[in-house]
Amino acid sequence: MNSITITPVSSVKGEIHIPGDKSISHRSIMLGAIANGITTVKGFLRGEDNLSTMKAFRSMGVRIDDDGETLAIHGKGLHGLTESSDVIDCGNSGTTIRLLSGLLAGQSFFSVVTGDQYLRKRPMKRVVEPLVRMGARIMGRNVGNLAPLAISGGALNAIGFESPVSSAQVKSAIMLAGLYADGETSVREPSLSRDHSERMFRLFGATVETFSSGVTVRGGVELQAQDITVPGDISSAAFFIVAALITPASELLIRNVGVNPTRTGVIDILISMGGSIELLDQRQVSGEPVADILVRSSQLKGIEISGAVVPRAIDEFPAICVAAACAEGITTIRDARELRVKETDRITAMANNLHRLGVMVEECEDGMTITGVEQLGGGEVESCGDHRIAMSMSVAALIATESITINDIECVATSFPTFYPLLEQVSGR
Numbered sequence: 001m002n003s004i005t006i007t008p009v010s011s012v013k014g015e016i017h018i019p020g021d022k023s024i025s026h027r028s029i030m031l032g033a034i035a036n037g038i039t040t041v042k043g044f045l046r047g048e049d050n051l052s053t054m055k056a057f058r059s060m061g062v063r064i065d066d067d068g069e070t071l072a073i074h075g076k077g078l079h080g081l082t083e084s085s086d087v088i089d090c091g092n093s094g095t096t097i098r099l100l101s102g103l104l105a106g107q108s109f110f111s112v113v114t115g116d117q118y119l120r121k122r123p124m125k126r127v128v129e130p131l132v133r134m135g136a137r138i139m140g141r142n143v144g145n146l147a148p149l150a151i152s153g154g155a156l157n158a159i160g161f162e163s164p165v166s167s168a169q170v171k172s173a174i175m176l177a178g179l180y181a182d183g184e185t186s187v188r189e190p191s192l193s194r195d196h197s198e199r200m201f202r203l204f205g206a207t208v209e210t211f212s213s214g215v216t217v218r219g220g221v222e223l224q225a226q227d228i229t230v231p232g233d234i235s236s237a238a239f240f241i242v243a244a245l246i247t248p249a250s251e252l253l254i255r256n257v258g259v260n261p262t263r264t265g266v267i268d269i270l271i272s273m274g275g276s277i278e279l280l281d282q283r284q285v286s287g288e289p290v291a292d293i294l295v296r297s298s299q300l301k302g303i304e305i306s307g308a309v310v311p312r313a314i315d316e317f318p319a320i321c322v323a324a325a326c327a328e329g330i331t332t333i334r335d336a337r338e339l340r341v342k343e344t345d346r347i348t349a350m351a352n353n354l355h356r357l358g359v360m361v362e363e364c365e366d367g368m369t370i371t372g373v374e375q376l377g378g379g380e381v382e383s384c385g386d387h388r389i390a391m392s393m394s395v396a397a398l399i400a401t402e403s404i405t406i407n408d409i410e411c412v413a414t415s416f417p418t419f420y421p422l423l424e425q426v427s428g429r
């Protein structure tokens, strides 16, 4: 297991480009594979999670050419996928296994999907239950809640589903199954999660209607191939935004970042904490809002975070916890129970790691309370196999009194293989 030791820096400066958005990259392969014609994708994220999705579709007979810059996905049409000759390994990727399960529920062949030791602990009932209601036969460990899942799909019936959690993975799995259902399938969620599927379905010509916190998809409509440009991932940019905010004398321009309003909770939260963050040159690319983000070091203050902003910032909480640890006063995070079922339990992981650096953190079932400190201490912390924990703690190390060693950092390749070279670049090392 690799570790890294990071020493404090005096400032974070420069201009960077962030790699492609992970959520949009997954969806471009999935929709490209079942569309008619050749879909091209520029800016595709070559992280482990997206490579798992690519491999899964190749195993179902989809030709995907990659010249190192652009992907060309040779779509097979709505009913052209073929049975994989082996178990489909989704690696560490919750998005792959859950969205794929929705798609496989509509196929008239048999599939088994599984993943690594972390993914095999994450709850699948949230997608299995509605997909079974639509007519798929799905079996899995723990009464169908844990992977491996065995899926026998076929003709589906449309349902109206009220999801108890705000989850784009649940919503998107049902939307994909809905393409194969007889009639109109709708999903409602407590508050709106990321809407990349809604946007991309529309781009490919699906019949989709959105309403407040919900979506309806019509079955049986063929999709048409598209040329897609994937913007930079705001979830990856978040580590650099926090790095520039908490490090003195910093100014960082982050180019070409997706700023879809269902993803910008992190910016709203950090601005409320007193962060100097400006969105420049806002534009639309492939149906998604994009901007350059200018960040300057700021004195942050503690705030209360709860409610509808939480799903809009769900993957950024580890980075937000680091900002809170450096803020003046107390930050409370509530309504964030979902953090307990990510790659690791992100509430406990961040509480334990920040504790080791001398920060007072109190956990509660759906969140935590963090009391900011003037100076983070040094020490040794654990990624817990979770890319976002590893990267957050690496950012914390930039301003600690002494060096911090982060253990087990291979997981960073899940979503951001070039994270450490970029961190070196902006640190002037």
Ligand SMILES: O=C(O)C1=C[C@@H](OP(=O)(O)O)[C@@H](O)[C@H](O)C1
Pocket: 022, 023, 024, 094, 095, 166, 167, 168, 169, 170, 172, 193, 194, 314, 315, 338
């Ligand atoms: O649909 C997606 O692309 C994602 C949805 C979110 O998960 P949930 O749907 O479980 O909240 C997020 O945490 C994940 O990184 C990507």
Ligand SMILES: C=C(OP(=O)(O)O)C(=O)O
Pocket: 049, 092, 093, 094, 095, 096, 315, 342, 343, 388, 415
């Ligand atoms: C939770 C995440 O991804 P997934 O659910 O796709 O594993 C993440 O990237 O933070």
